[in-house]
Amino acid sequence: MTNNRKIKVLFASAEAAPFAKVGGLGDVAGALPASLLQNFSDEIDIRTIMPFHAVVKAKNAPRKKIGNFSFQANTKQIDCELFISEIDGVPVYLIDNPYINHDSPVYHGDWQLDGMKYASFSLALLEALRYLDWKIDILHANDWHTALAVHALVTTYKSDPFFAGVKAVLSVHNLPYNGWGSQDAMNLLGFTASQDPDLPDWAKFTPLPMGIAASQKVIAVSPGYSREILTPEYGCGMENYLQKHVGKVMGILNGIDEDRWNPTEDESISHCFSVEQLSERVQxxxxLQKALGFEVNENIPLLTIVTRLSEQKGVPSIFEALPQLLDRKWQFALLGSGSPDLEERARKLAEEHPQRIACFVKYDDVISRVLYASGDIFLMPSLYEPCGLSQMFAMRYGNLPVATATGGLIDSIRGYSANPETATGFLYSDKTTAGLIKSLNLALDVFENKETWQAMQKNAMTTDFCWKTSAKKYLDVYQSL
Known part of the structure; x- marks a missing residue:
């Protein structure tokens, strides 16, 4: 692609912070387009498009209605409303239609409803481009929710002159969530199966694999995850296809907004601090120890976690490990919600050990920042982690991760066992309770050496996780197409 004009990119996502954020996808969709526009505005015209969810309406962000348009999908006429808002200078188009316009969460969990919401959105976002008369160069879709738009480009819209020459990039944030269950909605709206003979039969009419097959580039959210999805353990039945088409698969590590996550001026924490004034951090x-009714003692290591309470996040191994470590000095604070069973286990653990364990069974942005800034050790025993952002937030605040050696954790944490001089945390490969106990014991031992610990904190806090580095890699991909 020539560089003598701005590349026009439509960034399509089910969620984008701060309008709607359920997981890491929301963080990325809010921050990546903004970073591209802020740092490379002379090379790119990027705009975001997302459904006008009930939660977005509730936020009541400034917006302007552009107009109404309709299109035919199989036997259905779909009537849409199009609005425009912005996130950090990036134009954000909000689409409403009868399958989006109801008081429901971003993801229902009901496949019929989710299927209709996102299958219709995938077609509507392409029709919105025609309505706007904005001819793009690149469609950047994300996960299964918008993967069908990529498939539609090579099927329904293949001969449409308006979309001639459009290239597609598909970011994979979480391969297991492939949109299976949307087939009724896809049939209703006239989608046809992928004709790619390399796809497994089950994948030919499943949204994410259909998008993968139709895209020019498949970008996993970390280099580590891009390698893992080529294996049977992480490939979710797509590993043979991805191996065969490995030339279009790559990984780019997500970044974080270092202005939003900045311990030198974070109003949520009681004492701001920096690498140069690390002694302020302990306050x-x-x-927090005082507020939680723990023993107030800087020499007792404080373990923290901010997480979704799920098997994938390795939460059961924490609940199994801590009772086996009661002979050691530590305190533990958890923030998170999720599986009702794990929520109950969290509450029970805190009730049994109120002097050293506290659990906040919810999500709260202020408490998350307090835990990042107060903790010594951040637990991240994920069974798999495509990228992970929590470990980056923790390191930015001098809270050293104990994490499994998987996916984006390998790419973002420099392990103590590999090289204590450059270490920013502790990585372990044995994804069991025993593996966590062994790594946590090592971290507790190292914590007693204040000089080594502070050197590791400084390494962690000065690691570059800013979006600009990652955004440049995305721009290079767009330009290469």
Missing amino acids: NKLD
């Missing part, structure tokens, strides 16, 4: 821990 956050002492304040």
Whole structure:
């Protein structure tokens, strides 16, 4: 692609922070287009498009109605409303239609409803381009929710002159969530199966594999995850296809907004601090210990976690490991919600050990920042982790991760066992309770050496996780197409 004009990119996502954020996809969709526009505005015209969810309406962000348009999908006429808002200078198009326009969460969990919402959105976002008369160069879709738009480009819209020459990039944030269950909705709206003979039969009419087959580039959210999805353990039945087409598969590590996550001026924490004034940091821990009714003592290591309570996040191994480590000095604070069973186990653990364990069974942005800034050790025993952002937030705040050696955790954490001089945390390969106990014991031992610990904190806090580095890699991909 020539570089003498701006590349026009439509970034399509089910969620984008701060309008709608359920998981890491929301963080990325809010931050990546903004970073591309802020740093490379002379090379790119990027705009985001997302459904006008009930939660977005509730936020009531400034917006303007552009107009109404309709299109035919199989036997259905779909009537849409199109609005425009912005996130950090990036134009954000909001689409409403009868399958989006009801008081429901971003993801229903009901496949019929989710299927209709996202299958119709995938077609509507392409028709919105025609309505706007904005001819793009690149469609950047994300996960299964918008993968069908990529498939539609090579099927329904293949001969449509308006979309001639459009290339597609598909980011994979979480391969297991492939949109299976949307088939009724896809049939209703006239989608046809992928004709790619390399796809497994089950994948030919499943949204994410259909998008993968139709895209020019498949970008996993970390280099580590891009390698893992080529294997049977992580490939979710797509590993043979991805191996065969490995030339279009790559990984780019997500970044974080280092202005939003900045311990030198974070108003949520009791004492701001920096690498240069690291001695100020401990006051956050002492304040939290006092607030939680723990022994107030800077020499007792404080373990923290901010997570979704799920098997994937390795939460059961924490609940199994801590009772086996009661002879060691530590305290533990958890923030998260999710599986009712794990929520109950969290509450029970805190009730049994109120002097050293506290659990906040919810999500709260302020408490998350307090835990990042107060903790000494951040637990991340994920069974798999495509990228992970929590470990980056933790390191930015001098809270050293104990994490499994998987996916984006390998790419973002420099392990103590590999090289204590450059270490930013502790990585372990044995994804069991025993593996966590062994790694946590090592971290507790190293914590006692204040000089080594502070050197690791400084390494962690000065690691570059800013979006600009990642955004440049995405721009290079767009330009290569």
